[in-house]
Amino acid sequence: MGNLASSNRASEEAVKPKKSQIAAAEGGESDEKLLMEVGNHQSREAFNKLFERFSNKIFLHGMKITRNEQLSKDLVQEAMMTVWQKAPLYNSDRGNVQSWIFTLTRNRCFDMLRKQKRQPQCVSADDIWPAGMEDSESLVEKDRGALAVEFGHIEKFLSQLPQAQQEVVGKVYLMNLTHEEAAADLEIPLGTLKSRLRLAMGKLRQLIGTSE
Amino acid sequence: MTTMKSNLHPSTEMLEKFVSGDLSVGVNLAISAHVEMCEHCKSEIQEIESRAAEHWAESATAEAIDYEADPSNIIENIVAQPQFKELDIEESAVGSIHMLDRSVRLPKVLAKAASEGLVWKQLGAGISQADVKIDDEVHCSFLYMKPGSQTPVHKHQGTETTLVLDGSMSDELGEYHKSDFILRTNNDTHQPRTEEGCLCFSVLDSPLTFTKGLARLLNPINRLRFQRAVGRTLS
Numbered sequence A: 001m002g003n004l005a006s007s008n009r010a011s012e013e014a015v016k017p018k019k020s021q022i023a024a025a026e027g028g029e030s031d032e033k034l035l036m037e038v039g040n041h042q043s044r045e046a047f048n049k050l051f052e053r054f055s056n057k058i059f060l061h062g063m064k065i066t067r068n069e070q071l072s073k074d075l076v077q078e079a080m081m082t083v084w085q086k087a088p089l090y091n092s093d094r095g096n097v098q099s100w101i102f103t104l105t106r107n108r109c110f111d112m113l114r115k116q117k118r119q120p121q122c123v124s125a126d127d128i129w130p131a132g133m134e135d136s137e138s139l140v141e142k143d144r145g146a147l148a149v150e151f152g153h154i155e156k157f158l159s160q161l162p163q164a165q166q167e168v169v170g171k172v173y174l175m176n177l178t179h180e181e182a183a184a185d186l187e188i189p190l191g192t193l194k195s196r197l198r199l200a201m202g203k204l205r206q207l208i209g210t211s212e
Numbered sequence B: 001m002t003t004m005k006s007n008l009h010p011s012t013e014m015l016e017k018f019v020s021g022d023l024s025v026g027v028n029l030a031i032s033a034h035v036e037m038c039e040h041c042k043s044e045i046q047e048i049e050s051r052a053a054e055h056w057a058e059s060a061t062a063e064a065i066d067y068e069a070d071p072s073n074i075i076e077n078i079v080a081q082p083q084f085k086e087l088d089i090e091e092s093a094v095g096s097i098h099m100l101d102r103s104v105r106l107p108k109v110l111a112k113a114a115s116e117g118l119v120w121k122q123l124g125a126g127i128s129q130a131d132v133k134i135d136d137e138v139h140c141s142f143l144y145m146k147p148g149s150q151t152p153v154h155k156h157q158g159t160e161t162t163l164v165l166d167g168s169m170s171d172e173l174g175e176y177h178k179s180d181f182i183l184r185t186n187n188d189t190h191q192p193r194t195e196e197g198c199l200c201f202s203v204l205d206s207p208l209t210f211t212k213g214l215a216r217l218l219n220p221i222n223r224l225r226f227q228r229a230v231g232r233t234l235s
């Protein structure tokens, strides 16, 4: 584990100079870059900046829906808490950061209001608006262990995957990087990496299954 | 669950309200369950979401407010919390509904809504209903019509949203199959019937009025049932 931690730190350092270059060029990091720092490296500094960018927007959404200042303040806390907690799960293949924060704000607001009106809690916002409805099938598929295929055949199957999925499988299974390292290497959010990996493994399983 | 082609979808306007959270919970459930079965609406919703998010971001920057002078305490609190590493997908207790000759797998959101158990009551004429307590404003229920049955002729005072979950049914306006989303508003009079049997999820925002024959006797009861379901008095 000590090994993993030190390589994590190394990749964090490798990202830093790039970050400041972009900041210098554009006058600020993109939302996605900040969220990646939060999700992949638990950066408080990046979270501070996201808080600054989005808290007023969340507050105004709360005021529009609840017309109550206290509830709207609570909403900012709840929504930004969700941003922090779910940052490692953010998948850029599903939409940009703005959409992600907008939908989670709507969801927290919905749950807050129902709780306040003491309505039955059996259905929550995340049931009504599931995150990434489009690949919910692949989420259910937990990692079923190693694929049984001869090493020599792997490349043949691998080449049939979309480019983005090939890259991810290559980093994790051929170069033996951790998920965190692979995400940093490819400069994609951790959640995006995991989602692509899941899709790739599902597809590979299918390809290998049909070839037998 | 297999995804089916649907003929009837919620309108774009409805999907927009769904995305912004402006619909009743009952209608949200019906749309969410439809979307789970409908690729077309799934991709439309993604587009609507990114438009709505853009609109949200722009309109908010126009107003200069500072919701909190110093949020550092709040932030400290938040970053002290652990982050989630994996999404947990929990399976609901009620995954499917067992009908006469088969069981029907429910869309996830409806399985969740039914997770406290369903109590079926006979409405007569081969029709059974199980209420889902979800909201004070609308009356949600599963409706099962036996093969060869038809509902009494009825009229809508408000809006009735119906999602076909299994089998098929038809009325004066057409034939409906699995995943079809049907909206009936003010003063449509209709009489759904089914050959092969049909399971639906139905959302009512005001009581039905039966307009023909003996079924009219049901009206006061129907009204009472609706009252109980929504917990407020109707004049």
Ligand SMILES: [Zn+2]
Residues within 6 Å of the ligand: B006, B008, B009, B010, B034, B035, B038, B039, B040, B041, B042
């Ligand atoms: Zn549709």
